[in-house]
Amino acid sequence: xxxxxxxxxxxxxxxxxxxxxxxxxxxxxxxxxxxxxxxxxxxxxxxxxxxxxxxxxxxxxxxxxxxxxxxxxxxxxxxxxxxxxxxxxxxxxxxxxxxxxxxxxxxxxxxxxxxxxxxxxxxxxxxxxxxxxxxxxxxxxxxxxxxxxxxxxxxxxxxxxxxxxxxxxxxxxxxxxxxxxxxxxxxxxxxxxxxxxxxxxxxxxxxxxxxxxxxxxxxxxxxxxxxxxxxxxxxxxxxxxxxxxxxxxxxxxxxxxxxxxxx
Amino acid sequence: xxxxxxxxxxxxxxxxxxxxxxxxxxxxxxxxxxxxxxxxxxxxxxxxxxxxxxxxxxxxxxxxxxxxxxxxxxxxxxxxxxxxxxxxxxxxxxxxxxxxxxxxxxxxxxxxxxxxxxxxxxxxxxxxxxxxxxxxxxxxxxxxxxxxxxxxxxxxxxxxxxxxxxxxxxxxxxxxxxxxxxxxxxxxxxxxxxxxxxxxxxxxxxxxxxxxxxxxxxxxxxxxxxxxxxxxxxxxxxxxxxxxxxxxxxxxxxxxxxxxxxxxxxxxxxxxxxxxxxxxxxxxxxxxxxxxxxxxxxxxxxxxxxxxxxxxxxxxxxxxxxxxxxxxxxxxxxxxxxxxxxxxxxxxxxxxxxxxxxxxxxxxxxxxxxxxxxxxxxxxxxxxxxxxxxxxxxxxxx
Numbered sequence: 256x257x258x259x260x261x262x263x264x265x266x267x268x269x270x271x272x273x274x275x276x277x278x279x280x281x282x283x284x285x286x287x288x289x290x291x292x293x294x295x296x297x298x299x300x301x302x303x304x305x306x307x308x309x310x311x312x313x314x315x316x317x318x319x320x321x322x323x324x325x326x327x328x329x330x331x332x333x334x335x336x337x338x339x340x341x342x343x344x345x346x347x348x349x350x351x352x353x354x355x356x357x358x359x360x361x362x363x364x365x366x367x368x369x370x371x372x373x374x375x376x377x378x379x380x381x382x383x384x385x386x387x388x389x390x391x392x393x394x395x396x397x398x399x400x401x402x403x404x405x406x407x408x409x410x411x412x413x414x415x416x417x418x419x420x421x422x423x424x425x426x427x428x429x430x431x432x433x434x435x436x437x438x439x440x441x442x443x444x445x446x447x448x449x450x451x452x453x454x455x456x457x458x459x460x461x462x463x464x465x466x467x468x469x470x471x472x473x474x475x476x477x478x479x480x481x482x483x484x485x486x487x488x489x490x491x492x493x494x495x496x497x498x499x500x501x502x503x504x505x506x507x508x509x510x511x512x513x514x515x516x517x518x
Numbered sequence: 519x520x521x522x523x524x525x526x527x528x529x530x531x532x533x534x535x536x537x538x539x540x541x542x543x544x545x546x547x548x549x550x551x552x553x554x555x556x557x558x559x560x561x562x563x564x565x566x567x568x569x570x571x572x573x574x575x576x577x578x579x580x581x582x583x584x585x586x587x588x589x590x591x592x593x594x595x596x597x598x599x600x601x602x603x604x605x606x607x608x609x610x611x612x613x614x615x616x617x618x619x620x621x622x623x624x625x626x627x628x629x630x631x632x633x634x635x636x637x638x639x640x641x642x643x644x645x646x647x648x649x650x651x652x653x654x655x656x657x658x659x660x661x662x663x664x665x666x667x668x669x670x671x672x673x674x675x676x677x678x679x680x681x682x683x684x685x686x687x688x689x690x691x692x693x694x695x696x697x698x699x700x701x702x703x704x705x706x707x708x709x710x711x712x713x714x715x716x717x718x719x720x721x722x723x724x725x726x727x728x729x730x731x732x733x734x735x736x737x738x739x740x741x742x743x744x745x746x747x748x749x750x751x752x753x754x755x756x757x758x759x760x761x762x763x764x765x766x767x768x769x770x771x772x773x774x775x776x777x778x779x780x781x782x783x784x785x786x787x788x789x790x791x792x793x794x795x796x797x798x799x800x801x802x803x804x805x806x807x808x809x810x811x812x813x814x815x816x817x818x819x820x821x822x823x824x825x826x827x828x829x830x831x832x833x834x835x836x837x838x839x840x841x842x843x844x845x846x847x848x849x850x851x852x853x854x855x856x857x858x859x860x861x862x863x864x865x866x867x868x869x870x871x872x873x874x875x876x877x878x879x880x881x882x883x884x885x886x887x888x889x890x891x892x893x894x895x896x897x898x899x900x901x902x903x904x905x906x907x908x909x910x911x912x913x914x915x916x
Binding site: 309310311313314316317324327357358362363383384385386387389391410411416431434435436 | 532683
């Protein structure tokens with residue numbers, strides 16, 4: 256059973272919602288990323304997204320863009336991230352999903368990439384520039400190796416699109432909270448009632464909201480609509496808030512705990 | 519396979535947030551292109567505002583000097599705003615108006631497309647924001663000021679390498695936040711479907727005119743059409759009409775910067791590999807991990823690490839031929855055409871001129887062949903950079 260499915264089943268029976276946290280792999284170093292994942296798990300994260308750094312991340316706001324550049328400058332690539340996941344798997348069974356751009360997969364070779372994901376213990380992949388229409392390109396391999404492509408739904412997705420996306424979606428639905436790119440937001444302008452009105456009609460798997468969530472207050476505001484919340488840029492900001500590695504790990508741990516307390 | 523494919527290339531590799539906007543754009547464009555009223559209006563602006571048809575000029579002195587085939591120059595440099603960019607921009611802003619959008623955004627490298635977009639926005643009374651790499655805003659200060667005069671807001675993009683590819687990233691990011699009231703006027707035959715098709719269709723007026731003018735002057739088709747290729751819009755516009763005419767060679771000149779054996783060039787089709795960026799699958803210059811590489815050319819308009827998907831397919835099928843031209847060869851051609859014909863070509867177009875000269879000198883043509891070079895823009899904007907390249911110092915103000 257895919258770890259994502261197992262986790263949501265556990266959460267459901269405990270009457271809880273998922274906290275999904277994001278860090279860019281290799282920001283500031285792969286060693287710190289390893290510590291961050293374990294610290295986030297310890298403080299209540301249920302699933303961790305690892306960002307694979309890319310030169311041109313078009314769905315990201317400035318915070319994650321800069322994290323990408325820091326990681327790339329440090330020489331991080333897919334092979335090294337697979338190595339990190341292998342190490343992590345000796346210590347934790349937390350579901351791990353990669354957030355990455357399609358060119359990195361194409362460059363690695365789709366078959367080899369998904370085979371390697373399965374081998375090292377990656378449970379799913381979120382690919383912001385591979386919409387439903389293009390997902391046929393990897394469907395054969397996600398199926399073959401049991402690695403999920405996590406599908407995204409946006410406030411601009413029509414009901415027709417939502418129904419098609421939900422038809423083949425696996426793991427959880429990544430529901431984008433707002434228009435625009437990733438990054439913390441003061442307020443949400445999306446009509447969640449109406450958006451989830453459509454999503455709930457077709458969703459067969461857990462629904463999680465991401466983009467812009469940065470505080471326990473916002474977690475409280477949104478948790479009623481969904482089965483989990485995804486926090487990215489705000490975690491990256493915590494990493495930047497302390498000068499040394501121990502401080503970074505502690506700050507992210509505290510922040511994770513404050514979010515988990517609301518779920 | 520998804521929509522908008524040219525062989526294996528093209529497609530819609532865009533965030534979910536944009537997919538609805540792309541669907542709406544496709545629907546609106548398919549209606550517009552079959553609406554005689556829309557085509558009439560576009561034709562009106564082409565003729566009355568942009569100065570179309572552009573001339574097909576017989577370069578008699580160049581022909582005599584090279585002693586080879588008959589050389590014709592397609593004078594897109596004589597269009598309003600000085601380049602082919604206006605053809606596409608008029609089409610897209612009219613489409614934007616038809617879709618009820620009140621704001622347009624655009625990306626620009628050297629500033630030619632940005633200036634054209636700002637021009638059309640001024641003409642149709644629309645709000646315009648142009649994304650331009652920070653590095654490019656410094657290199658092309660004059661064009662920034664021109665856009666400001668035209669009423670556009672120029673946003674300097676400091677992310678990534680601060681050049682055209684980053685301006686494209688930022689324009690797409692901005693569009694994901696504003697697609698409801700904003701039309702993205704994309705400047706080349708690239709991006710997610712339907713853009714490569716839309717831009718090619720609006721630019722295809724170039725090739726239709728070449729065919730008509732060549733038939734009128736010579737009574738036969740040209741043997742070869744040569745154009746420079748960055749993203750590839752002027753070349754696609756010049757080539758498209760001739761794709762079924764197998765006797766016509768279609769030749770693209772890419773920017774080889776310091777040379778394709780160095781790491782300072784932008785010769786995508788010569789050195790690149792299959793990738794996905796800016797919403798399309800095409801050929802890109804990338805490292806072993808799929809990271810997009812920094813590119814270089816003396817020509818800011820060809821300074822792009824990818825190429826339009828239809829060109830990638832023309833190369834794959836052998837219908838199009840693509841060759842690299844270095845900075846040095848382009849500057850030589852810039853000076854050559856200026857001296858021989860009294861026409862200062864854009865440094866971008868100079869790559870096409872250089873390719874033509876090279877092919878003639880290599881004996882690739884018979885004496886009665888007809889070679890058409892697309893002079894995609896005028897070179898006034900490049901005088902400073904050519905002077906700098908030649909080591910001549912020019913004071914910017916008199």
